[in-house]
Amino acid sequence: MYYYLRLTRALDERAQILYRQNKVVGGLFSSLGQEAISIGSGFALAKGDYVGPMIRNSGTVLVRGHTARDVMTNYLAKSTAPTQGKDNSQHFGDIERTGVISCISMLGTLVPVMAGMALGARMKGETRVAMTYVGDGASSTGDFYEGLNFAAVQKLPLVVIIENNHYAYSTPTSKQSLLKDLAEKSKAFGIPGFVGDGNDVLEVYGMTKKCVEDARKGGGPQLLEFKTCRMRGHAVHDDASYVPPELFEEWKKKDPIARFEKELQLTDAEKSEIEGKLKSTVDDAVDYAEKSPLPDGRLAYKGVFEDDSIVQFTPWWKRDA
Amino acid sequence: MPELTFLQAISRGLWEEMEADKTVFLMGEDIGKYGGAFRVTEGFLDKFGPERVIETPLAEEGFVGAAIGAAYVGMRPVVEFQFIDFIACAFDQIVNFACTSRYRWGQGVPLTMRGPWGGGLRAGPFHSRNVEMWFAHSPGIKVVAPSTPTDAKGLIKACIRDNDPCLFLEHKGLYRRIKEEVPDNSPPIPIGKAKVVRAGEALTIVSYGMMVHRCLEAMGQMKDLSVELIDLRTIYPLDRASVVESVKKTNKVMIVHEDTRTGGIGAEIAAILNEEAFEHLDGPVVRVTSPDTPVPSAPAMEDVFLPSVADIVAAARKLASY
Numbered sequence: 001m002y003y004y005l006r007l008t009r010a011l012d013e014r015a016q017i018l019y020r021q022n023k024v025v026g027g028l029f030s031s032l033g034q035e036a037i038s039i040g041s042g043f044a045l046a047k048g049d050y051v052g053p054m055i056r057n058s059g060t061v062l063v064r065g066h067t068a069r070d071v072m073t074n075y076l077a078k079s080t081a082p083t084q085g086k087d088n089s090q091h092f093g094d095i096e097r098t099g100v101i102s103c104i105s106m107l108g109t110l111v112p113v114m115a116g117m118a119l120g121a122r123m124k125g126e127t128r129v130a131m132t133y134v135g136d137g138a139s140s141t142g143d144f145y146e147g148l149n150f151a152a153v154q155k156l157p158l159v160v161i162i163e164n165n166h167y168a169y170s171t172p173t174s175k176q177s178l179l180k181d182l183a184e185k186s187k188a189f190g191i192p193g194f195v196g197d198g199n200d201v202l203e204v205y206g207m208t209k210k211c212v213e214d215a216r217k218g219g220g221p222q223l224l225e226f227k228t229c230r231m232r233g234h235a236v237h238d239d240a241s242y243v244p245p246e247l248f249e250e251w252k253k254k255d256p257i258a259r260f261e262k263e264l265q266l267t268d269a270e271k272s273e274i275e276g277k278l279k280s281t282v283d284d285a286v287d288y289a290e291k292s293p294l295p296d297g298r299l300a301y302k303g304v305f306e307d308d309s310i311v312q313f314t315p316w317w318k319r320d321a
Numbered sequence: 322m323p324e325l326t327f328l329q330a331i332s333r334g335l336w337e338e339m340e341a342d343k344t345v346f347l348m349g350e351d352i353g354k355y356g357g358a359f360r361v362t363e364g365f366l367d368k369f370g371p372e373r374v375i376e377t378p379l380a381e382e383g384f385v386g387a388a389i390g391a392a393y394v395g396m397r398p399v400v401e402f403q404f405i406d407f408i409a410c411a412f413d414q415i416v417n418f419a420c421t422s423r424y425r426w427g428q429g430v431p432l433t434m435r436g437p438w439g440g441g442l443r444a445g446p447f448h449s450r451n452v453e454m455w456f457a458h459s460p461g462i463k464v465v466a467p468s469t470p471t472d473a474k475g476l477i478k479a480c481i482r483d484n485d486p487c488l489f490l491e492h493k494g495l496y497r498r499i500k501e502e503v504p505d506n507s508p509p510i511p512i513g514k515a516k517v518v519r520a521g522e523a524l525t526i527v528s529y530g531m532m533v534h535r536c537l538e539a540m541g542q543m544k545d546l547s548v549e550l551i552d553l554r555t556i557y558p559l560d561r562a563s564v565v566e567s568v569k570k571t572n573k574v575m576i577v578h579e580d581t582r583t584g585g586i587g588a589e590i591a592a593i594l595n596e597e598a599f600e601h602l603d604g605p606v607v608r609v610t611s612p613d614t615p616v617p618s619a620p621a622m623e624d625v626f627l628p629s630v631a632d633i634v635a636a637a638r639k640l641a642s643y
Contacts, residue, residue: 109414113389113418119390145380146384
C-alpha cells in the first residue's frame with residue numbers, strides 16, 4: 001500500500017513537470033492529497049471485481065494492475081497508450097485483465113454503468129462486486145441517484161465511494177448540498193451509508209473491504225463517503241485561489257503518506273529500497289512514454305463501429321477527376 | 322405463415338431472439354406484467370421470467386447506463402422507452418458514453434434501444450417526436466426505422482445481433498394499422514440497406530417510417546406519373562448508393578419525412594446528391610417535411626404539421642413538371 005501511495009504521487013509529480021513542458025495532451029488532474037482513497041479502496045477489491053475510476057484515481061488503476069507506463073503513455077497520448085491516443089488523461093481500462101472501466105468526463109455516468117456490470121455478471125451466474133467513485137460534485141448528478149437507486153432495487157453488489165474533497169472545480173460542497181455528510185444520501189435509496197477519514201489509508205481499506213464483502217454476500221449497494229482535500233486546483237491551469245490558505249494548511253498536516261509513514265516506521269534500508277524502485281519505475285515509464293511514437297493520424301477514422309467501412313468516405317474534393 | 326401486425330412482428334422478433342440467445346434480455350418501464358405501454362412485450366415475463374424482463378424505476382438515464390454496463394460483460398440488452406421522446410432523458414449515457422465507447426477504448430456496446438416513435442396519433446409534443454437526427458448526428462450509433470412488419474422483424478433481429486449501439490424506431494401509427502405474412506424464425510435483415518418499394522422512371526421519392534405509406538397513398542392518386550419509391554429503412558448508416566443510383570435513373574427526387582425540416586435527413590440527402598449526382602439532376606432536390614415546430618396536440622394543427630397526401634401529390638406534380 002505504501003509503495004502504491006508513493007507511486008501515485010511520484011507519477012503525479014512527474015506528470016506535472018511534463019505538463020509544464022507542454023508534453024501532456026489535454027488537462028492534468030492531480031490526486032495530490034487524495035491518494036489514500038484510491039489505494040485503500042483499490043486493495044479492498046478481489047480479483048475479478050470491476051472498478052470504475054475517476055480522473056483522480058490513477059492510484060486505483062495502478063493497484064488493479066495497470067502499469068506506470070499505461071498512465072504515462074495515456075497522458076502523452078502516444079501510440080503505445082492503452083487508448084492509442086484516442087482518449088487522454090485517466091480515461092482507460094481493460095475489462096478482462098484488470099476489471100478497470102474507462103470513465104468519461106461526465107461525472108456520475110459510471111454509477112449506473114457499474115450497476116449494470118454487476119447485473120450482467122449476476123445474470124451470467126457470477127458474483128462480482130462493482131465499485132466506482134464520485135466527487136462531492138458528482139453526488140449532485142442524476143446518474144448518481146438513478147444508478148444507486150437502480151442498484152438498490154435490484155440488490156446489486158455495487159459500492160459507490162464519494163470522495164468529498166471540499167471542491168468541485170471551484171464550487172464548495174456547501175453549494176452542492178445542505179447535508180453535512182453526503183453519505184446520508186444513502187437513506188434516499190434505503191441502503192447503508194458510512195463516513196470515513198479519506199486520508200487514513202488503513203481506514204479506507206478497512207471500511208471499503210467491509211462494504212465490498214457485504215455487497216458480495218447479497219447486502220446490496222453500499223455508499224461510502226471519505227473526507228479529504230484536493231491539494232491542488234481542479235487541473236493544472238487552476239491556481240485554486242478560491243481555497244482559503246488555512247484549509248490547505250490544515251489538510252497538509254493530514255497528508256495521507258506522511259501519516260502512513262508514521263505508522264509504518266520503515267527502516268532506512270526499507271525506505272531506500274522503495275525509493276530506488278519508485279525512481280526506476282517512474283523513470284522507465286516517462287522514458288518509455290517519451291520515446292513512444294505518436295499514433296498514426298489516420299487512426300482517427302477507425303474504431304467508431306465494428307465495421308470501419310461505415311465511416312470511411314472519400315469526399316468529392318479529394319477524388320480523382 | 323402467420324399474419325402479423327407491425328407490432329406483433331417486432332414482438333415476435335424479440336421473442337425469437339430471446340429464445341435463441343440467453344444473453345438477450347429486456348429492460349424498461351412497465352414491460353413486465355403490463356406488457357409495455359403498447360403491449361409489445363406482453364407474455365414475455367411469463368415466458369422468460371423477471372431476470373430477463375427487468376422492470377426499471379422511472380429513470381431512463383439510469384437504466385440505459387445499466388444496460389451499457391451489462392453489455393460490457395457480454396449481455397445483449399434491449400431497452401424499451403415507453404415513448405421514444407423520453408430517450409432525451411438518457412441522452413448523456415447514449416451520446417457521450419455508449420456512442421464513444423468503442424472509439425475511445427475499444428469496448429463495443431451491443432445495446433438495442435427501441436420505442437414508439439412519430440406523430441399522427443394526437444399525442445402532443447412529448448409523445449410524438451422524431452428523434453432520429455439527434456442520434457444520426459452522434460457518431461457511434463445506428464438508427465433504424467422500418468415501415469413494414471417483415472422489415473421490422475428482420476431489422477430488430479439485426480439490431481440485437483449487432484455489436485454496436487442501435488436505435489430501433491417503431492412508428493406507433495403503424496403498430497396495428499398494417500399486417501402482412503411474416504415467416505417464423507425469419508432471418509435478420511441487414512442494417513444500412515434501403516429498399517425500392519416501387520420502381521419508376523419519372524421521379525424518385527425517398528422516405529421512411531409511416532411516411533412511406535403516405536407516399537404510397539399519394540402515388541395511388543397520380544398513376545399517370547411513374548414514381549420510384551425508396552424506403553430508407555435505416556437512417557444511419559445511410560444507403561447513399563441506392564439513392565444516388567435511383568436519381569441517376571429518374572433525374573428528379575424529393576424526400577418526404579415527418580421529421581422537422583432543418584437538419585432532417587432530407588437535408589443530408591440533398592447535400593449528398595449535390596456532390597454525387599449533380600449533373601444528373603433535372604430539377605431541384607425537393608423536401609416535404611414538417612415545419613420547425615414542436616408537435617402540436619390539436620388534430621387541426623397536427624394535420625397541418627405533418628406532411629399530408631395532398632402535400633406529397635402537389636410537390637411531386639410540381640417537380641415532375643419542372
